[in-house]
Amino acid sequence: MTKVRHIGILTGGGDCPGLNAVIRAITKSAIIKYGIEVIGFMDGFRGLVENNYMALDLRQVSGISHTGGTILGTSNRDNPFAFITVTQEGLLKTDESDRAISNLKHLGLDGLIVIGGDGTLNIANQFYEKGISVVGVPKTIDNDLSGTDVTFGFNTAVNTASEALDRLHTTAESHHRVMILEVMGRYAGWIALHAGISGSADVILIPEIPFSIEAIRRKIAQRYRQGKKFSIIVVAEGAFPIGGEMVIQNYVPTSHDPIRLGGIGEKVAEDLGKVLRDVEIRVTVLGHLQRGGSPIPFDRILGTRYGVAAVEAFVRGEYGTMVSLQGNEIKSVPLVEAIKEIRKVDPNGDLVQAARSIGISFGDP
Ligand code: F6P
16 A cells, blocks of 8 residues: 555646546546545646645546546646736736645645646656655647657647648649648647658658758649649748748747747748749648647547556655656656757658658758
């Protein structure tokens, strides 16, 4: 048996398919296997600071594994170490971490399981450094966390983007157009790369390989000569031209990472339009459709494995760690390992090479 009696959980950062599967797995395995009570803080770290929570029992987490979003709510703005309050004088930033810790203590919690991406797990690690028992679970559609092969939610986002490419193909072919699909992923090109290969894109543009419009034009012209009078381009929101910059859509000053990318699809269309005068170009921005909706079975299963493993790691006292998938095995890695840097696509890796081998262009000269 275990000395652990009560744990708190929270979901932080952008929502992501599979969050509810993780919440369910943590709650069920904690209660069924160890008799541990679980409470969930609402809206990420905000709930911890404001002592806003709900008790989680078997009934509450029943039937949620296939649902999108998070029953606990989430936030990608609230950092207890730099907590922002809107006042009449403007934004006031204070350190509310001690208030959060005192809430944890008053509730008699043994510690926290934090489900999040790099921003959320960074905060989790700061709590660990202040003496709180913390275990992390890697979440993000971007797949950009170090220390794990895959984050849950990524494969559902790829599925959505790949399906969108299938649909764009038919219009592209019927109208002899160039169709551009802009996908999410922040500073990494994982979604674009995987969806692009699976959805038979002709050009994939990712932040890890700066592109040139001339190289894209050449690829489209080459296809035209081969009788293929349409082309599909998938562009990651963080992609940028050689010597150019990422396109920023807006700033969210209250957010841990205030930059919101978006708009590179339109930029590529505009620049390509100048050198491909007779070709019609259309842009689709997939946006938050990639984050919403039901997780595919892979993410329900991975979310379940991560949730169960997080409880096991907590019971074993492996604090300051994150559960991770390595090959087909679930292991634990130090949180600092996971948050030290964003995991990017290797431009020389086998997936990029495989794509090149079947004629996909990355827009590089
Ligand atoms: O990190 C997940 C993600 O969806 C990114 O791919 C995207 O850049 C960002 O979040 C969008 O954030 P928001 O929901 O705040 O617009």
